[in-house]
Amino acid sequence: MSDRRITIMEAAARVIARRGVRGLRVEELAAEAGVSTGLIYYHFKDRTGVLRATLGFINDRADRYTTEREPGAAPMPARAELTHRLLLELQDDPIVRENSTAWNELCASAVFDESLRSDLANATAEWSVEIGDLIAEAVPSAPPRAARAAAERLTALLEGLSGRWLAGILPISHARDLLTEAIETELSRLER
Numbered sequence: 001m002s003d004r005r006i007t008i009m010e011a012a013a014r015v016i017a018r019r020g021v022r023g024l025r026v027e028e029l030a031a032e033a034g035v036s037t038g039l040i041y042y043h044f045k046d047r048t049g050v051l052r053a054t055l056g057f058i059n060d061r062a063d064r065y066t067t068e069r070e071p072g073a074a075p076m077p078a079r080a081e082l083t084h085r086l087l088l089e090l091q092d093d094p095i096v097r098e099n100s101t102a103w104n105e106l107c108a109s110a111v112f113d114e115s116l117r118s119d120l121a122n123a124t125a126e127w128s129v130e131i132g133d134l135i136a137e138a139v140p141s142a143p144p145r146a147a148r149a150a151a152e153r154l155t156a157l158l159e160g161l162s163g164r165w166l167a168g169i170l171p172i173s174h175a176r177d178l179l180t181e182a183i184e185t186e187l188s189r190l191e192r
Helices: 003-019 026-033 037-044 047-067 078-087 094-110 114-138 144-166 172-191
Strands: none
Touching: 003 026, 003 037, 003 047, 003 094, 026 037, 026 047, 037 047, 047 078, 047 094, 047 114, 078 114, 078 172, 094 114, 094 144, 114 144, 114 172, 144 172
């Protein structure tokens, strides 16, 4: 991805996190990114193209901040990796907050905007598969279908907890505690 395109995607995530999907105007995005509206249309064709690309951008960014490790760091056992990776989605870091807010906004918009649904469904399915693979690694005796179902429950719970945290309904520490308990409950169920 070109530097200009990354700059535009970073700006789009900021604008969506600040004003919502309905508040995203190409002119405001251009000003936020420091580029012309023509350049945005050149890269993304239309506002829907911007939204779809932003969804991919925030998904990739979340993947980076949940999976990157220090060089030379020892791999974690699957159970610890699962907990670590999911809890990294609930941290009071400006990028995580921005990413989570933009993700929740795009999810809410997909209820009314069909053009976002397939991209959102694909991103969610990829995430569930990754988490399901970690669950299967943590509990090798778990049937694959049960590991996938546990992954879907955990990722759905995480999205709900994230939304409540971002709305100020739930303190982040309590959201993290609830998620940790849910991970243990799911893994314990699979170990029986």
